[in-house]
Amino acid sequence: xxxxxxxxxxxxxxxxxxxxxxxxxxxxxxxxxxxxxxxxxxxxxxxxxxxxxxxxxxxxxxxxxxxxxxxxxxxxxxxxxxxxxxxxxxxxxxxxxxxxxxxxxxxxxxxxxxxxxxxxxxxxxxxxxxxxxxxxxx
Amino acid sequence: xxxxxxxxxxxxxxxxxxxxxxxxxxxxxxxxxxxxxxxxxxxxxxxxxxxxxxxxxxxxxxxxxxxxxxxxxxxxxxxxxxxxxxxxxxxxxxxxxxxxxxxxxxxxxxxxxxxxxxxxxxxxxxxxxxxxxxxxxxxxxxxxxxxxxxxxxxxxxxxxxxxxxxxxxxxxxxxxxxxxxxxxxxxxxxxxxxxxxxxxxxxxxxxxxxxxxxxxxxxxxxxxxxxxxxxxxxxxxxxxxxxxxxxxxxxxxxxxxxxxxxxxxxxxxxxxxxxxxxxxxxxxxxxxxxxxxxxxxxxxxxxxxxxxxxxxxxxxxxxxxxxxxxxxxxxxxxxxxxxxxxxxxxxxxxxxxxxxxxxxxxxxxxxxxxxxxxxxxxxxxxxxxxxxxxxxxxxxxxxxxxxxxxxxxxxxxxxxxxxxxx
Numbered sequence: 008x009x010x011x012x013x014x015x016x017x018x019x020x021x022x023x024x025x026x027x028x029x030x031x032x033x034x035x036x037x038x039x040x041x042x043x044x045x046x047x048x049x050x051x052x053x054x055x056x057x058x059x060x061x062x063x064x065x066x067x068x069x070x071x072x073x074x075x076x077x078x079x080x081x082x083x084x085x086x087x088x089x090x091x092x093x094x095x096x097x098x099x100x101x102x103x104x105x106x107x108x109x110x111x112x113x114x115x116x117x118x119x120x121x122x123x124x125x126x127x128x129x130x131x132x133x134x135x136x137x138x139x140x141x142x143x144x145x
Numbered sequence: 146x147x148x149x150x151x152x153x154x155x156x157x158x159x160x161x162x163x164x165x166x167x168x169x170x171x172x173x174x175x176x177x178x179x180x181x182x183x184x185x186x187x188x189x190x191x192x193x194x195x196x197x198x199x200x201x202x203x204x205x206x207x208x209x210x211x212x213x214x215x216x217x218x219x220x221x222x223x224x225x226x227x228x229x230x231x232x233x234x235x236x237x238x239x240x241x242x243x244x245x246x247x248x249x250x251x252x253x254x255x256x257x258x259x260x261x262x263x264x265x266x267x268x269x270x271x272x273x274x275x276x277x278x279x280x281x282x283x284x285x286x287x288x289x290x291x292x293x294x295x296x297x298x299x300x301x302x303x304x305x306x307x308x309x310x311x312x313x314x315x316x317x318x319x320x321x322x323x324x325x326x327x328x329x330x331x332x333x334x335x336x337x338x339x340x341x342x343x344x345x346x347x348x349x350x351x352x353x354x355x356x357x358x359x360x361x362x363x364x365x366x367x368x369x370x371x372x373x374x375x376x377x378x379x380x381x382x383x384x385x386x387x388x389x390x391x392x393x394x395x396x397x398x399x400x401x402x403x404x405x406x407x408x409x410x411x412x413x414x415x416x417x418x419x420x421x422x423x424x425x426x427x428x429x430x431x432x433x434x435x436x437x438x439x440x441x442x443x444x445x446x447x448x449x450x451x452x453x454x455x456x457x458x459x460x461x462x463x464x465x466x467x468x469x470x471x472x473x474x475x476x477x478x479x480x481x482x483x484x485x486x487x488x489x490x491x492x493x494x495x496x497x498x499x500x501x502x503x504x505x506x507x508x509x510x511x512x513x514x515x516x517x518x519x520x521x522x523x524x525x526x527x528x529x530x531x532x533x534x535x536x537x538x539x540x541x542x543x544x545x546x547x548x549x550x551x552x553x554x555x556x557x558x559x560x561x562x563x564x565x566x567x
Contacts, residue, residue: 015289041290069303070382071295075280078295091295093304093430101430105294114382119311139293
């Protein structure tokens with residue numbers, strides 16, 4: 008896997024292979040998720056792949072009733088809302104994800120700090136498409 | 146690294162500022178709104194100005210490309226106000242586009258290249274459906290990593306809200322106080338998108354129900370109205386309809402000149418004594434703490450340092466309340482209140498027109514409206530009116546030192562300006 012470029016395309020290909028992958032700066036050790044080819048902290052340009060456990064805690068969230076066209080086309084609506092949020096991963100970085108198993112009609116019951124884990128796509132997204140990063144309340 | 150105190154190479158002043166009506170205008174395009182703002186701005190120049198003296202045109206605009214199918218708006222706007230062949234420059238930093246146009250205009254005059262420039266912003270958003278506008282605005286977040294998981298602007302600020310609630314115990318009711326206050330101010334602003342208080346809106350719904358013979362809602366006050374999901378539905382929890390600024394069409398224009406010629410145009414120019422700008426990671430996930438916007442703190446620090454003033458000195462501020470939570474976070478980041486104390490300040494009326502720190506006397510983005518690219522200069526129009534004593538029923542007496550705070554997207558661009566009347 009070392010030959011893969013540190014791009015979004017590689018990140019989503021890994022996700023389809025059931026791996027949550029970021030990059031680690033060989034110079035300063037900073038972890039980057041999503042992966043990036045240039046370290047924003049030390050400008051080092053030598054990276055290695057780093058696999059995240061996919062476990063973390065809820066840092067923030069929202070239950071969305073008015074979504075984008077893309078989410079309307081997935082069937083979401085005012086009566087069929089969805090939840091997305093930020094997860095503080097055990098390894099440090101944060102990631103945005105669609106959140107499954109949230110109590111969508113009692114959002115006040117969702118609490119910051121709740122544990123979450125990654126849910127990998129059931130099947131690859133297909134040519135030119137990307138599966139969204141998805142976590143679930145564990 | 147050598148830190149040098151930043152200053153402008155020469156002083157810059159505002160000698161006039163005006164805006165179109167803000168609202169939803171299906172029959173008007175950007176160019177029409179721009180002409181209206183131009184005429185309004187020129188009228189405010191006390192001793193008059195010959196438009197031919199204007200040397201350059203700066204236009205903030207987020208996305209006429211998507212909203213109207215029109216790219217390259219700067220020369221087009223210049224054309225419609227008779228300013229071709231003057232150089233016309235578009236700035237795009239999401240909802241901070243015209244705050245950045247203002248700053249670029251200041252830098253250009255301070256450099257000595259120009260003596261007189263027009264800074265402006267324009268956006269016509271209502272030709273798209275709500276979903277279309279949601280898509281266009283969402284593109285100002287991280288298109289790859291945020292939009293893909295369902296991000297919309299209300300839900301991005303909802304992230305900030307849920308984090309702020311968890312850290313400080315901020316409540317939905319406290320945020321509703323911000324909406325009530327800004328609508329109270331908007332009710333006194335004849336050019337506001339919502340020229341009505343929430344109580345007015347509530348009473349008109351009651352009257353309409355009576356008129357139609359429908360069940361009459363039993364709301365006793367604004368707070369009950371805002372807590373009723375049939376009146377104030379969830380958009381992206383905890384952001385409800387009245388936590389969100391509207392989708393607005395509008396334009397705003399200001400005239401900047403070098404300080405040494407300001408008195409040719411007015412006896413009371415407004416001096417720009419501080420400017421600051423900062424950037425941050427586009428996606429919220431790239432930030433350690435989202436209960437505060439780091440770019441706001443940094444931009445404010447630069448502006449305060451240049452101006453030589455402290456947050457306590459500021460007598461009135463226009464801050465970027467695209468959502469109620471955004472105003473609360475802004476008044477903390479600008480140093481008006483300590484971290485976590487913004488909600489209490491809103492609840493106690495400290496940011497109301499008669500409070501010790503009046504914020505968004507124009508009605509803010511919430512009630513005055515938020516034509517995204519026009520918002521930064523729109524804030525300057527309120528600053529101008531308040532400082533020149535032309536704010537009518539909204540007038541706060543004796544305003545000599547003010548601040549404007551304009552945010553792009555979820556805080557990846559922030560611009561802060563400080564103004565003084567001498």
